[in-house]
Amino acid sequence: xxxxxxxxxxxxxxxxxxxxxxxxxxxxxxxxxxxxxxxxxxxxxxxxxxxxxxxxxxxxxxxxxxxxxxxxxxxxxxxxxxxxxxxxxxxxxxxxxxxxxxxxxxxxxxxxxxxxxxxxx
Numbered sequence: 001x002x003x004x005x006x007x008x009x010x011x012x013x014x015x016x017x018x019x020x021x022x023x024x025x026x027x028x029x030x031x032x033x034x035x036x037x038x039x040x041x042x043x044x045x046x047x048x049x050x051x052x053x054x055x056x057x058x059x060x061x062x063x064x065x066x067x068x069x070x071x072x073x074x075x076x077x078x079x080x081x082x083x084x085x086x087x088x089x090x091x092x093x094x095x096x097x098x099x100x101x102x103x104x105x106x107x108x109x110x111x112x113x114x115x116x117x118x119x120x121x
Contacts, residue, residue, distance in 0.1 A: 001101075002110070 001009040025036040032048030034055075044055040070085075077084040093113070100111040 003009065025034075027034045032046065035045040035047065037044065046053040046055055073085050076082070096113050100113050104111050
């Protein structure tokens with residue numbers, strides 16, 4: 001994935017994992033990295049020139065509360081006929097990104113995600 005700034009990113013995901021939900025993240029920059037491990041590991045790490053720093057517990061306890069808050073907000077938006085925190089456009093953009101990643105992997109070429117539409121580079 002290439003951002004407008006020229007920075008690159010890599011998304012590794014499985015939407016059909018047989019063992020259930022899993023999440024992790026690693027951000028690598030010019031001055032260090034942050035690792036937020038998968039559900040199996042508990043500590044987030046900051047790695048930089050001064051060493052390795054544990055940032056504290058990660059998952060899964062926070063995930064339960066996050067999902068609960070999302071569901072409550074969604075139900076409230078229906079009952080009060082108010083906009084949801086996540087819009088239809090947010091969902092379409094997430095789907096477009098997932099489709100672009102899958103297609104890019106299949107054919108070995110990059111795609112540009114422009115809002116909710118894909119443009120082959």
